[in-house]
Amino acid sequence: MTRLFVNACMREDSRTERIARAWIERAWGADRYEELRIGEMDIRPLDSRSIALYNDAVARATYDDALFDVAKQFAAADDILMAAPVWNYGIPAKLHDYLELVCSQGVTFDITDTGEYASLCRAQRLTFVSTAGGPIPAGVDDHAFGYVRTLSNAFWHIPEVQFVYAESLDMLGADVEAKLLAALESHAS
Numbered sequence: 001m002t003r004l005f006v007n008a009c010m011r012e013d014s015r016t017e018r019i020a021r022a023w024i025e026r027a028w029g030a031d032r033y034e035e036l037r038i039g040e041m042d043i044r045p046l047d048s049r050s051i052a053l054y055n056d057a058v059a060r061a062t063y064d065d066a067l068f069d070v071a072k073q074f075a076a077a078d079d080i081l082m083a084a085p086v087w088n089y090g091i092p093a094k095l096h097d098y099l100e101l102v103c104s105q106g107v108t109f110d111i112t113d114t115g116e117y118a119s120l121c122r123a124q125r126l127t128f129v130s131t132a133g134g135p136i137p138a139g140v141d142d143h144a145f146g147y148v149r150t151l152s153n154a155f156w157h158i159p160e161v162q163f164v165y166a167e168s169l170d171m172l173g174a175d176v177e178a179k180l181l182a183a184l185e186s187h188a189s
C-alpha cells in the first residue's frame with residue numbers, strides 16, 4: 001500500500017495542515033507515507049518550451065523526462081491525501097502547477113480509441129483537506145474541491161473522493177478549534 005500526502009499548505013501554523021496531520025494520525029497511524037511539500041518544490045507550469053517536450057513525449061509514449069516524475073508518483077499511490085487552503089475561491093497556484101503535471105496523458109490517464117478517459121492511477125481514495133476564511137457565498141462556484149473532484153472523477157476514476165473542510169475561520173469571534181475538530185470528526189476514518 002503506497003500512501004501519498006500532497007501538502008500544499010503554505011503558511012507556518014497552517015490550520016489546514018493541522019487537520020491534515022490529525023487525519024493522518026487517524027487514518028494512517030504509524031504507516032509509512034510519502035510527503036510532497038508543494039510550497040518548497042521547484043514546480044513550473046507548462047509553458048511554450050515545456051509544452052513541446054510534453055507533447056513530443058506523449059506522442060512517443062516515452063516518459064523518461066523528470067517532467068513526468070510527479071505524475072508517475074501520483075499514479076502509483078493507493079491512498080492520497082491532499083491539503084490546501086482556499087485561495088481566491090480556488091487552490092494555491094503552485095498546487096495547480098503540480099496538478100497540471102500530474103495530469104500527464106499516458107501516465108495518470110489515457111484516451112481510448114472511442115474518446116473516453118481511461119485511468120492509469122491505482123488510487124482507491126483521495127481525501128482533500130481544506131479551510132477557508134469565510135463562507136462560500138451563494139452564487140459563487142467552488143474552484144478548490146470542485147476542481148480536485150473533477151480531475152479525480154473524470155481522469156483518474158478514483159472511487160472514493162472525500163472532502164474534509166472547515167470554513168469561516170477568519171470571521172470575527174470564530175471558534176477555530178471547534179471548527180477544526182468538527183471538520184475532522186465528519187471524516188473520522
Ligand SMILES: Cc1cc2nc3c(=O)[nH]c(=O)nc-3n(C[C@H](O)[C@H](O)[C@H](O)COP(=O)(O)O)c2cc1C
Nearest residue numbers: 011014015016085086087088089131132133134169
Ligand atoms: C492569498 C489568499 C487568498 C485567500 N482567498 C480566500 C477566499 O477566496 N475565500 C475565503 O473564504 N478565504 C480566503 N482566504 C483565507 C484563507 O482561506 C483562510 O485563512 C485559511 O484558513 C488559510 O488556511 P491556513 O491556515 O491553512 O493557511 C485567503 C487567504 C489568502 C492568504
